[in-house]
Amino acid sequence: MADLLSNWSSTLEAVPPSHCIPVHERPSDPVEIVDNIPVIDLGKANGEERSVVVKELLKAFEEYGFFQIINHGVPVDLMDEAMKVYKEFFSLPAAEKAEYAKDAANDTNRGAATLYSSSAKHYDSEEHRYWRDVLEHSCNLDGKDKKTWPSNPPRYREVIGAYGDELRRVSKVILGLLSEGLGLEAGFFDTELGQRMLVNHYPACPDPSLTLGVGGHCDPNLITIIQQEVYGLQILKDDKWIGVQPIRNAFVVNSGLPITVVSNGKLTSVAHRVVTNTTHSRTSIGTFICPHDIVEPAKALVGPENPPQFKSFNWGIDFMPHYLSKKSVYHASLEPFKIDA
Numbered sequence: 001m002a003d004l005l006s007n008w009s010s011t012l013e014a015v016p017p018s019h020c021i022p023v024h025e026r027p028s029d030p031v032e033i034v035d036n037i038p039v040i041d042l043g044k045a046n047g048e049e050r051s052v053v054v055k056e057l058l059k060a061f062e063e064y065g066f067f068q069i070i071n072h073g074v075p076v077d078l079m080d081e082a083m084k085v086y087k088e089f090f091s092l093p094a095a096e097k098a099e100y101a102k103d104a105a106n107d108t109n110r111g112a113a114t115l116y117s118s119s120a121k122h123y124d125s126e127e128h129r130y131w132r133d134v135l136e137h138s139c140n141l142d143g144k145d146k147k148t149w150p151s152n153p154p155r156y157r158e159v160i161g162a163y164g165d166e167l168r169r170v171s172k173v174i175l176g177l178l179s180e181g182l183g184l185e186a187g188f189f190d191t192e193l194g195q196r197m198l199v200n201h202y203p204a205c206p207d208p209s210l211t212l213g214v215g216g217h218c219d220p221n222l223i224t225i226i227q228q229e230v231y232g233l234q235i236l237k238d239d240k241w242i243g244v245q246p247i248r249n250a251f252v253v254n255s256g257l258p259i260t261v262v263s264n265g266k267l268t269s270v271a272h273r274v275v276t277n278t279t280h281s282r283t284s285i286g287t288f289i290c291p292h293d294i295v296e297p298a299k300a301l302v303g304p305e306n307p308p309q310f311k312s313f314n315w316g317i318d319f320m321p322h323y324l325s326k327k328s329v330y331h332a333s334l335e336p337f338k339i340d341a
Contacts, residue, residue, distance in 0.1 A: 007094040012206055019128065025212065025216075028209065034245065065255050066252065069251050083283065112148040113150055115136075118133075132274070133200075136196065139196060168289075171195075198287075207278075212273055219254065219288070226286050228285075236271040254270060264310070265309045295312070296308075319333075
């Protein structure tokens with residue numbers, strides 16, 4: 001089975017060479033943990049203050065690419081239960097997790113639950129791994145994929161099914177506000193969108209200065225909605241890493257690279273990474289909202305004064321293989337799809 005970090009990291013007194021990343025990528029400089037990341041109150045989106053919320057959300061997308069949402073309507077007890085279920089899953093004995101532990105790079109069934117350790121990154125032909133385990137599976141509207149989800153803990157499918165439904169609802173609210181802010185037609189994002197759960201588990205680390213939970217990257221999907229309890233998330237703002245302080249019962253939202261294309265360059269995807277710590281493990285629940293097929297600049301944002309900056313492409317066939325090729329860094333993933341001026 002895959003060499004899962006959660007199976008053996010607690011016995012380590014030092015970071016093994018396989019997880020010591022090159023010096024230039026190590027989190028050596030002090031990073032300020034800030035509390036000025038925009039906070040959007042979704043509870044006001046259905047009232048007289050909706051226009052204000054639209055402006056705040058669009059500004060957050062433009063200036064940070066990251067924000068936190070409160071009063072989102074997801075029951076707190078469901079959030080707590082989902083986090084508890086995932087923590088229990090990563091604490092299962094190795095033999096019980098073996099059914100889902102695979103080499104993600106060679107996994108051809110993208111809908112089924114896949115458990116893997118880190119994601120290998122090569123530096124001058126030498127492989128290094130990040131300090132995390134990942135559980136990933138689809139979470140589609142029809143619910144047919146549930147049979148491929150973990151069956152242990154026994155309540156996994158019930159809890160995560162309900163959680164996925166709630167996060168799908170929240171994503172529609174966010175994308176609806178975004179479409180208003182961009183001046184797009186009502187229901188622009190109401191087409192069939194994919195949904196994936198990507199849950200990261202970062203065990204406590206003997207020496208956080210030598211490794212990362214995951215290195216700097218931009219997400220390949222439209223938006224990501226993250227539930228976190230323990231600090232670790234950092235974003236790149238004005239070429240400087242800043243830490244995102246978790247807010248109890250809030251979700252972190254960030255824009256992915258396709259949003260840059262849809263907005264015709266008006267919005268950008270912001271690089272982010274995760275650092276580890278010596279005392280606490282960290283589990284984050286990521287809900288990825290993905291394009292169904294074609295990604296292209298919205299027609300309402302293209303005209304004689306605003307020519308298209310990107311070609312139309314198929315997200316799954318054209319974009320994702322390039323994104324996963326390990327040749328892309330931050331926004332370079334979009335380079336093959338740009339239209340030359």
